[in-house]
Amino acid sequence: MHELAVTESILNVVLRHAGQNGVRRVLGIALRIGELSDLEDTWLQRYFDYLSKDTLAAGARLHIERVPVVFRCEPCRHDFPVNVREMDQVRCPQCGGERMTLVSGREYFIKNIEVI
Amino acid sequence: MSDVRLIDIREEILSDNQELAGKIRRDLGRHGVFMLNLMSSPGAGKTSLILRTLSTLRDRVRIGVIEGDIASSVDAEKVSREGVPAVQLRTGGFCHLDAPMIERALKELDLTDLDCIIIENVGNLVCPAEFDTGSQRRAMILSVPEGDDKPLKYPLMFSVCDALVVNKVDYLGTSDFDLERLRERVCKLNPDIRIFPVSCKTGEGIAEWTGWLAEQVAGARPPA
Numbered sequence: 225m226h227e228l229a230v231t232e233s234i235l236n237v238v239l240r241h242a243g244q245n246g247v248r249r250v251l252g253i254a255l256r257i258g259e260l261s262d263l264e265d266t267w268l269q270r271y272f273d274y275l276s277k278d279t280l281a282a283g284a285r286l287h288i289e290r291v292p293v294v295f296r297c298e299p300c301r302h303d304f305p306v307n308v309r310e311m312d313q314v315r316c317p318q319c320g321g322e323r324m325t326l327v328s329g330r331e332y333f334i335k336n337i338e339v340i
Numbered sequence: 341m342s343d344v345r346l347i348d349i350r351e352e353i354l355s356d357n358q359e360l361a362g363k364i365r366r367d368l369g370r371h372g373v374f375m376l377n378l379m380s381s382p383g384a385g386k387t388s389l390i391l392r393t394l395s396t397l398r399d400r401v402r403i404g405v406i407e408g409d410i411a412s413s414v415d416a417e418k419v420s421r422e423g424v425p426a427v428q429l430r431t432g433g434f435c436h437l438d439a440p441m442i443e444r445a446l447k448e449l450d451l452t453d454l455d456c457i458i459i460e461n462v463g464n465l466v467c468p469a470e471f472d473t474g475s476q477r478r479a480m481i482l483s484v485p486e487g488d489d490k491p492l493k494y495p496l497m498f499s500v501c502d503a504l505v506v507n508k509v510d511y512l513g514t515s516d517f518d519l520e521r522l523r524e525r526v527c528k529l530n531p532d533i534r535i536f537p538v539s540c541k542t543g544e545g546i547a548e549w550t551g552w553l554a555e556q557v558a559g560a561r562p563p564a
Binding site: 234255335 | 530
């Protein structure tokens, strides 16, 4: 449901950079979003198309790279990817440890924009 | 025909919100005021926990409340009746509170007259987890009837919070909710989280919760 607020932020950042760089049109936007985020790609694009109408970024495609959830095992410091849906059965594949911290999966990042 | 080129941005998507949240935290810090962002699904007991917290701490801690609600002001009215400053933010359908909304609400409160502000966020376990409000700590409530599987469905919420209040423990035993299983699941996502089993109905566990909150408030006060 918060896709709208997030999309608005993306558009603001993109238009600011487009303005600073004398861009005529934004064709694409590369994003990195962690798999822990509940944002749906289709909805992001749909909201983006709606909000970006009549701007330099109208029609731009969002290219979303999903950053996997990675845990670090506290006892043995091993990093390993985790399926979001199986987070309750997580054990370190190396030592079987059960104390871990989140290394990635919460990203919310604009990498670059493709422009003319 | 002009060339297509790439412009590097490397910026956080919610950078505007994060910057403002940082500014809010610095302002609160200058006033020695502690702010808590309290989140949960609808009906888990946010208002009940706030009312219990007020009645336990009010003699020692000056508390103000920011109420986020989609359309009504029912909760703010309940809190105001307790005689504490309360600000109602009607989000008009918005699913979460963000830093700009909190900045507006803070203008309605006298920071020189408060030690602690509790934000009652919109009832929702998804969106509020993504937005920094400028609070120093985040807490969430999970109530027993919701089930012990919620960390699997809303991992982000459980991973961003500093404290988890498990409310309605008077229902334990009438369902298959397993407090130990919940603890294991939550600690995998967030090993540092503090967990407080409470019942706002019977008062069980409230002292531990308010003790933790009072410690956080004391930590925000400038050294005398």
